Amino acid sequence: MTQYSRVSGSVGLITLKNPPVNQLSAVVRHGIVDTVQKALSDPKVKSVVICGQNGMFCGGADIKEFQTLANMRGPPLIPMIHSIEAADKPVVAAIEGGAFGGGLELALGCHYRIAHSKAKVGLPEVTLGLLPAAGGSQRLPRLIGVPAALSLITTGRHITAAEALQLGLVDQVADHNTVDAAVKFALSVAGQSLDARRISNFQCPPVPNMDALFEDVMQKVRTTARGAIAPIACVQAVRAAATLPYTQGMQREKELMATLFTSGQARALQYCFFAQRVVGRWSMPSGARWDTSKGRPIHKAAVIGLGTMGRGITVALAQTGLSVVAVETQEKQFMEAKKAVSNMLERGAKRSGKPLAHGKITYSQSLQAVADVDLVIEAVFEDMGLKKKVFQQLSAVCKPGTFLCTNTSTLDVDELASQTHQPELVVGMHFFAPAHIMKLLEVVYGPRSSPELVAVVMELGKKMGKVSVAVGNCRGFVGNRMLKPYRDQAYFLLEEGATPQLIDQALEEFGFAMGAFKVSDLSGLDVGWKVRKEEGLVQPGGGSGKSARIRNGVRYSPLGDLMCEQGRFGQKTGRGWYQYDKPGSRDARPDPWMHSFLEEYRARHGLVARRISNQEVLERCLYAMINEGFRVLEDGIAAGPEDIDIIYVFGYGWPRHRGGPMFYANMVGLEIVLERLEHYAQANPDMPTLQPCSLLRKLVASGSPPVNKWKEVIKNVRSQL
Ligand SMILES: CCCCCCC[C@H](O)CC(=O)SCCNC(=O)CCNC(=O)[C@H](O)C(C)(C)COP(=O)([O-])OP(=O)([O-])OC[C@H]1O[C@@H](n2cnc3c(N)ncnc32)[C@H](O)[C@@H]1OP(=O)([O-])[O-]
Numbered sequence: 001m002t003q004y005s006r007v008s009g010s011v012g013l014i015t016l017k018n019p020p021v022n023q024l025s026a027v028v029r030h031g032i033v034d035t036v037q038k039a040l041s042d043p044k045v046k047s048v049v050i051c052g053q054n055g056m057f058c059g060g061a062d063i064k065e066f067q068t069l070a071n072m073r074g075p076p077l078i079p080m081i082h083s084i085e086a087a088d089k090p091v092v093a094a095i096e097g098g099a100f101g102g103g104l105e106l107a108l109g110c111h112y113r114i115a116h117s118k119a120k121v122g123l124p125e126v127t128l129g130l131l132p133a134a135g136g137s138q139r140l141p142r143l144i145g146v147p148a149a150l151s152l153i154t155t156g157r158h159i160t161a162a163e164a165l166q167l168g169l170v171d172q173v174a175d176h177n178t179v180d181a182a183v184k185f186a187l188s189v190a191g192q193s194l195d196a197r198r199i200s201n202f203q204c205p206p207v208p209n210m211d212a213l214f215e216d217v218m219q220k221v222r223t224t225a226r227g228a229i230a231p232i233a234c235v236q237a238v239r240a241a242a243t244l245p246y247t248q249g250m251q252r253e254k255e256l257m258a259t260l261f262t263s264g265q266a267r268a269l270q271y272c273f274f275a276q277r278v279v280g281r282w283s284m285p286s287g288a289r290w291d292t293s294k295g296r297p298i299h300k301a302a303v304i305g306l307g308t309m310g311r312g313i314t315v316a317l318a319q320t321g322l323s324v325v326a327v328e329t330q331e332k333q334f335m336e337a338k339k340a341v342s343n344m345l346e347r348g349a350k351r352s353g354k355p356l357a358h359g360k361i362t363y364s365q366s367l368q369a370v371a372d373v374d375l376v377i378e379a380v381f382e383d384m385g386l387k388k389k390v391f392q393q394l395s396a397v398c399k400p401g402t403f404l405c406t407n408t409s410t411l412d413v414d415e416l417a418s419q420t421h422q423p424e425l426v427v428g429m430h431f432f433a434p435a436h437i438m439k440l441l442e443v444v445y446g447p448r449s450s451p452e453l454v455a456v457v458m459e460l461g462k463k464m465g466k467v468s469v470a471v472g473n474c475r476g477f478v479g480n481r482m483l484k485p486y487r488d489q490a491y492f493l494l495e496e497g498a499t500p501q502l503i504d505q506a507l508e509e510f511g512f513a514m515g516a517f518k519v520s521d522l523s524g525l526d527v528g529w530k531v532r533k534e535e536g537l538v539q540p541g542g543g544s545g546k547s548a549r550i551r552n553g554v555r556y557s558p559l560g561d562l563m564c565e566q567g568r569f570g571q572k573t574g575r576g577w578y579q580y581d582k583p584g585s586r587d588a589r590p591d592p593w594m595h596s597f598l599e600e601y602r603a604r605h606g607l608v609a610r611r612i613s614n615q616e617v618l619e620r621c622l623y624a625m626i627n628e629g630f631r632v633l634e635d636g637i638a639a640g641p642e643d644i645d646i647i648y649v650f651g652y653g654w655p656r657h658r659g660g661p662m663f664y665a666n667m668v669g670l671e672i673v674l675e676r677l678e679h680y681a682q683a684n685p686d687m688p689t690l691q692p693c694s695l696l697r698k699l700v701a702s703g704s705p706p707v708n709k710w711k712e713v714i715k716n717v718r719s720q721l
């Protein structure tokens, strides 16, 4: 709703009231239209201020209303904003908290904008698969110029009030009560001419070499968009602002929006927006939940092992303001880590403009130094024997009640918990490399983990700026468990006739940041090789005969092992599935050696290469992964499809505009996924990961309900077990 009052004698004050972010629902739009009308027709009112309740101006259009255009009721935003701009009394937007999307567009329709110094503004529509279609794409370039508008609209980034002032997006920044400041300002401009304040009348500030600018931006956007269409439409809309009269520009904005609105991408991105919030409302099979479990404050934390991961985790913790004890036993690593952490912190401070967090870290080579910390994150080598020893030591050294967390990527968290005096105080905190940058944190609880600890760790993840997802304990947890069948299929396709480039290209065209083989080169082929050797899966020379490609009755590809035997560990050795200029280089080039290597391999194993289509690559890799996702849901390892999707979008480079693997399966059609899996499983009886999981069958049998209804089917399936 919208509240109206007259203040300071002659200022009409309109307050948007629609928790949580004063989003512009139909009722709010009605309220704005009515109250603006009231203010303009009241002769005692000389100027108007629009603000939002609870320290928030407006979070934009109500995204929940975006199911279909036809469902949108109430006054449309565009004429509402036009009538504010056309008003003959000055209208001032008092921006507290934030003005985003339609909220900022509303403010751009006002004649003046005053923002609190802590407020943020932005046009994040592109992140929802849309563009600022209530005039934002046309007004912003007219106000702040084409280059700055392109930067804001194509990225959706939020900017501070200071930056907004510098760009001329707001007229004044207030340090104290913004509404009071806006009312004072409104009184001071009452009666003044508004001709020069209506942005739609402005010409875009001229840009030299405009064609070149747009070509350049379009090229950059196409490269980074990875198949997303909204950023491209945003450039086209700004181009219309720069080249067409306002009314025609608005028409173009409308046409572009109509295309985006009905695209599956907008649905996927809006699903991701809500899914990200759903995963914050975690629950455990025991019934413990986010809203009934209370954590306790963490003042001091420790990190054990300062290798690749430990360094990033130390930085992420220090940046939250915590005191951190960083422990590393090897002298060389110890010295290198200190330098590396310090450099990472400096770079982070430069990027964020926030002060350095150096002083908060103390370094030690002894585990005794962690005796008084509240929480420990272990990040030593991925070796169960070593980790068990470290957990026994931690349990002996730490004060009672200390939370013990492991950053293992695959090992059994319960087994580690069983090494300690208080197994209920042990969970996994699975960060992704680089740990201070990557957004995802998998929080892995076991059957004994205390809800208090899960609450603490989820909260800590939030403070570190992570998207934390609580999942159950199993090999590889959710992310790496689902990655295995995906990778296996990529290897099998190589054996059957594909090349690393062919597979990667298909996956990158789909929208992945990197294909499976480029990722493998980046993370190092030796990591998996070590694990497979420990598991007794590796036969020197790849073995021969039928058994060479079968392990425990299941198809196995020794290709990765053979690559490692040749010292081809990926980027670190300058050779892997691709070749690189030198070790450590990132520029992957196809390696002709690979051709003869694969030919020789196929000949040895009696395999006849066939043509593999992009469709087969996508179906086999993605559907195998999705099938495992259904098993994860069936096993209760993830609470719902949203958890899986968020893990993949934030941790594994899954294209956000495709919503995550489970949402994608739903978009493709569960019956189609089932049919294709059945087809491939029949052709490959030695690949059980292609055998459709029973939950997928049950979902199809219950009419393929939309993804937000799956939880009900899963609940029924579990209750029948
Ligand atoms: C032809 C047709 C013409 C159409 C015209 C188009 C107009 C326009 O260009 C389109 C838009 O404005 S598109 C919109 C452009 N605007 C945006 O993209 C801004 C989206 N919002 C945000 O980025 C963040 O919420 C804030 C930064 C506002 C606050 O961050 P924070 O303090 O960390 O809080 P939090 O945890 O994030 O959210 C709290 C709760 O609020 C909920 N909710 C939030 N916004 C909502 C909305 N607009 N709606 C509904 N709900 C919204 C959110 O779901 C959550 O509830 P839940 O029950 O837990 O799920």
Ligand SMILES: NC(=O)c1ccc[n+]([C@@H]2O[C@H](COP(=O)([O-])OP(=O)(O)OC[C@H]3O[C@@H](n4cnc5c(N)ncnc54)[C@H](O)[C@@H]3O)[C@@H](O)[C@H]2O)c1
Pocket: 304, 305, 306, 307, 308, 309, 310, 327, 328, 329, 330, 333, 379, 380, 381, 382, 383, 386, 390, 407, 408, 409, 410, 430, 431, 432, 433, 523
């Ligand atoms: N590298 C990744 O991409 C990645 C991603 C997610 C999780 N992980 C997991 O994180 C953990 C660490 O991986 P990493 O890549 O950082 O390994 P790393 O080899 O880079 O670092 C491990 C560090 O631990 C130190 N260490 C060993 N024993 C120790 C002890 N008893 N006390 C203190 N320090 C000790 C080593 O000296 C080394 O510096 C592993 O469990 C791994 O599975 C790694």
